[in-house]
Amino acid sequence: MNILESIKMAFTSLMINKMRSFLTMLGIIIGISAVITITTIGNSIQKTLSNTFSTLGSASLELYLEIKDDYEGDDYEQDEDDMIKLSMVDELISQHPNELYMSKSEDFGQAHLMNSENSELTVNMLGITDSQFKLPTVRKQIIKGRAITKTDCEEKKHSCLVTDIFLEQYCKDDENIIGKTLTFTMESGENLHFTVVGVIEYTELERNQLGMNKSSNLNDIATHIYVPYHTMLKLSGKDPSKTSVDWVNICWTSECDVETAKKYCREYFDKVYANNDQWQVAIYDPEEQLGMINTVLNVITIAISIIAAISLIVGGVGVMNIMLVSILERTREIGVRKAMGALNTDIRRQFVIEAIIICLIGGLIGVLIGITNGFLISAIAKALMNSMASQYAEYITLTVQPSVTAIIVSLGFSMATGLVFGYYPAERAAKMNPIDALRYE
Amino acid sequence: MNNIPVIHMSSVTKKYYIGEPNELQILFDIALDINEGEFVSIVGASGSGKSTLMNIIGLLDRPTDGSYMLNGTDTKVLDDIQLSRIRNKEIGFVFQNFNLIPKITALKNVELPLLYAGVSQKKRTERAMELIELVGMGDRYTHDPSQLSGGQKQRVAIARAMANNPSIILADEPTGALDTKTGRMVMDLFHRLHKEEGKTIVLITHSPELASETDRMITISDGRIIADADRTSYNADEAVAEQEVSAPEGKEAEGE
Known part of the structure; x- marks a missing residue:
């Protein structure tokens, strides 16, 4: 049995119990949409800042005098010579x-x-x-x-x-x-x-x-x-x-x-x-400031994303729970499939793919919701800015830029969630004894 | 018909809880040969060990001791994957409680063994339709099992058992969950498959009446074969009489 048949079969099974499939996805949807919303906001702020900097900021180094790090005197006067x-x-x-x-x-x-x-x-x-x-x-x-x-x-x-x-x-x-x-x-x-x-x-x-x-x-x-x-x-x-x-x-x-x-x-x-034991020349690069802001933003984004990602684990446990219930419910079906010649790998693959599909579809919906959230929030921010700081409003171009890395990572992560939390129930299904499974009421 | 029996068992025993104080022996020294094209019934009261024997014949279980050759292949040396493959190709199961997969169409149910045999979608549908027609369910193949009556379900299940053109059809109390009339219909279908398609059929039942319809009746009691009666000669005229009785029903089934 090839993988395509397994995917088709998994879709059929999921469509049979639409409500349950959706509720199972919900945990994943919430987790992923939270991560994508946050990364989209973080990424958009960065993009907006760097756009604003490049229209208003300068592409030059500013040189000025500063006290040397190891200067220990108490004379802070600048002489003409300095x-x-x-x-x-x-x-x-x-x-x-x-x-x-x-x-x-x-x-x-x-x-x-x-x-x-x-x-x-x-x-x-x-x-x-x-x-x-x-x-x-x-x-x-x-x-x-x-x-x-x-x-x-x-x-x-x-x-x-x-x-x-x-x-x-x-x-x-x-x-x-x-x-x-x-x-x-x-x-x-x-x-x-x-x-x-x-x-x-x-x-x-x-x-x-x-x-x-x-x-x-x-x-x-x-x-x-x-x-x-x-x-x-x-x-x-x-x-x-x-x-x-x-x-x-x-x-x-x-x-x-x-x-x-x-x-x-x-x-x-x-x-x-x-x-000169007192003074040195400081070289100030405004872009460096931007880099620092970006670093801080990145740290905040990652930290909040991790917290949001924890909800994915909760979602994953939900998936595992439902898969276990579903496998118990379908014990007879598993027995029949085995009697008809399904290999353990076929059974395992069928259930793992079901779990992955749940998580992947949940992830995709989550990504869409997350991106939509990003645009909604930017619309709100634009409205606020126009009313609160109108004179600067036109210099700040709000750019909504969903983070592609975050999207790929979250989709990968949701697939991995499906794989990890779907594997144990699937393994249980695969290991079932066909005689007992056929007799299961 | 070739010389190698489809099923050849010698000294097959089955024990459970081996080495424990509650060790239980279900089958004792079973010796059994079933040839191609035979319609055999295995009768016995519940607890006699006929289900265990069926599981062993169906390769769902392995004997504790003794040898079981299927089409000349010693099953002892086969691993689980090989057993699954043989089960898929050589054995067609018909269960008392039908065991169709719920919520997928009758056609998809019939396709199932073909799916695990790795047959392409197009060929699967072709073959399944052919079988559905054969069992007289041509107009209901899009229905899912919950929309079918017991008799109809069992006919779909028989079509499924035939999918990979197996060496044996193993039917475990196929009429047990059906009323007399539909049970009759299902039995007629088995007779037809036996006569027209030349299928080897092993029917497991506790009912001596059903068993008496078959060529050969093997009686099992307390894990031992106590009688093995070849009734082919006796059955000859009865079969003719039976056919006359069941003919209208058979036509009805086809016409449905």
């Missing part, structure tokens, strides 16, 4: 010219200027390197003109980028803003001239942060003006090679990856700070 110098960064980058580049932005202070209608506008000046626009965090939409380029920085040009809101404030969407030279009055009273090279568009989140929706007067909003970083340094009277910074971002090109970039930074700064 600081990270741009010259160090330049040297690091020159060692790996095609792999690393620096990304830096620094506040240049507030400035004022008159718009075309002669009312005063306040702006925040910001010095940026050209690479700032390559970062996902500041991946601004250039709607007119161009971004700040490497040449702008190197030649310390007086070019600047303005924003779409500024455009409205300044000249009510004048088409010809590109190429215009604006005069900014700094806090110090100094007048600086910058030529507009491009216009960028604020994202919805930034608009909210600027208070666009609350402020009644558009002109009260202080928007950003981006100027080349090196131009800013020069205007502040600093020598780029001697300037020290609190922090700096290091990015990597497609020829490099995050781990290599980290290694380069570590190697270089360990050497430079080898003789």
